[in-house]
Amino acid sequence: MPNAKKKDDSGEVIRYADMLAAMGTESRLRIMQLLLASHPDGLVVGDIGSELDIPSSTLSHHLEKLKNEDLVRVRREGTFLWCSANTEALQQLVGFLYAECCTRNKAVEPKTIICCK
Amino acid sequence: MPNAKKKDDSGEVIRYADMLAAMGTESRLRIMQLLLASHPDGLVVGDIGSELDIPSSTLSHHLEKLKNEDLVRVRREGTFLWCSANTEALQQLVGFLYAECCTRNKAVEPKTIICCK
């Protein structure tokens, strides 16, 4: 059983890195901000575009990226597509960030460091 | 007083987007993971490189990006540079994510959505 100690978390790390990258541009972070503010109903694609002043093709690419990382969910209603933030995914991301926090040094409690005061 | 209602948060949004982007690659998220695990002492640059198997010049660029976003702090000790995660910045980032959450729809409490279960 070689490499038994080092668990292979590359898939997990890559997944969360992709989630962070998906929110790592001004446009897409604004989209998330808007969808979180409108949670849980969400917004129609066109309304996001007019509110943020983003051309439809550009917006479509951004939303595709956010959907790929499962940060945004979409439901159709006639010709409209309603987008909403996937808050569970965000929760998992925050959880990941402090998951191994201080495991090498028990000086500080993980939660105290990154999450809620 | 034009645009009085819409507060200009572009600087803030850009700052947090840059922070997210800084952690949005596998290499740099691993670096953060390692530094969080070693918090609050942190690690020496060379140890990060050997643990993650990253060439020194590449690592230096990654660390520079993380330092630029104030996600990593550095202190010198002789010829060694000790790096540590700036957990306050991470806290602010998490705070930002749920700050305006559901402000348009009071159905769900912000904290319940993104942060601690």
Add this chain to the structure above:
DNA sequence: TCTATAGTTCGATAATAATAGAAAGATCGA
């Protein structure tokens, strides 16, 4: 079926970012 509206995909360009070898800079002990 025809048309209007909502949104995506195509195609192309410009800008950014990741990577890393080699050379240079910083610190310290001898």
Add this chain to the structure above:
DNA sequence: TCGATCTTTCTATTATTATCGAACTATAGA
């Protein structure tokens, strides 16, 4: 001052990403 070690900067290459107009697809109502 010299040499050893740790880290950054230089230089270059390759890969990825952001952007958006134009063409296309999807849905619904007349």
